[in-house]
Amino acid sequence: MSRTALLLLADGRFPAGGHAHSGGMEAAVASGSVHDTAGLEAFCRGRLHTAGLTAAGLAAAAATGHDPLALDEAADTRTPAPALRRVARRLGRQLMRAARATWPSTELDHLAHHRPQGAHQPVVLGVTARAAGLTPLDAAHAAAYDSVGGPATAAVRLLSLDPFEATAVLARLAEECDTVAGAAARAAERVAVEGVTVLPAASAPLLDITGEQHAARPVRLFAS
């Protein structure tokens, strides 16, 4: 396994289109529920342990080589908000394009062929990690970190927060990201035998509600 491959995959500059998404942060700012660094931290912590954990489980399971189409369906059943399903598939399609150019693999080709409109992003992330020679735990780390990195970067732009403070929030969440990634990877180890129901399905009502509200807004800075 190459540690540098993980850095490359988790790098915000990896051309997978994530910069256009705030992970629910813009909606939270618009509703007035996040207006400072403390709010950013509470938001990120909540997202990490819900949507982040669920995404990390799917990514880790995909990285074990489990059937990505079954995992894509599992992602659908874990994403009740249609706006968030659309976003996950759009991000999945963009990641797929970058991944196939970066780490060509028949498994990526297979998934792209069966989901031309895009598979859920965490599933693509897991298959990508596998193509890059990374482990399921690596994939879970990338997904967990992605679940907080996006909102933190967006908060800096939306609230003109001090970027040093926003980065310090991410540093404070590092240990919890590790915990979430570890739990996700342990669940993923059991998928082959016990099926996708063992994967985390943690959900957050407000992310679903505001995700749908945000999609209905005519003017917005971020796509989600």
Next chain:
Amino acid sequence: MTAAAAQTPAGDLPKPRPHPAGVRATARLRATHNGRATTLPLLHSDGPFHLRRLRPRGERARVCVLGAMSAPLGGDRLALDITAEAHTRLEVTTSAATIALRGSTTDPATYDVRLTVGEHASLNWLPQPLISARGSTLHQTYEVDLAKTSRLLLREEQLLGRTAEPSGHLSTRLTVRRDGRPVLDQHTVYGAPAPAWDGPAVLGGHRATGQLLLVAPEPVPLPEPVLLGEPERGHCVLAPLAEGTALLATAVAPTPTRLRDLLDTALAHVSDAATSPSR
């Protein structure tokens, strides 16, 4: 926040041993269709669940679950098993809110609801809210198994703490399958030590949350997601699941009354969608 505080994935749910003082009870209810009407050949009350027949409403048999004792308390292991067999029409309610209390131990309590609905059968599960009182720990599961032609209307409401008290710890895993395939898989965890459960990504300071789920045999037309309410007074989204014949409303609100208002409004939209000429 420590490692132990992290939400555990469903497969890692702790399997609490029943406390010596804990109640173990499984109430069972089975509805069948005798060719003319829905009948209730099995009404097995147990522990805190007393099952009582109510007057039918039209074709729909109705049963109320009365609380026969304070439950769930720490260490209790409770289950409610409801089966609506083929062609039946059944509605099950509860007489009062279910209050999870700490009891004499801090051990977790478990409450498992299994709903099984047969071909061409219709089940409404419309209980009163579950209240997670200070100091309590409850692990709740909903396992819903539907046939291809089943219809389900499910409402669940959760209040996190009674007035002016901190919430207990409440975890709920909801799994809905239709014809063996998953339709909805959800796990929520509220109350300390769940991380940031009252933060702006999860409940945002609201203390009441709930869902209304409709699964129908045929597609339910809902042209646009329905957005209700506003952030401070509570809000709700009603939208289709990936499985196009299912609609889910998700709501958060500051009070149980406001929550019920939102879910009732969502229900009115659901009823409109379900009765409007489809396709």
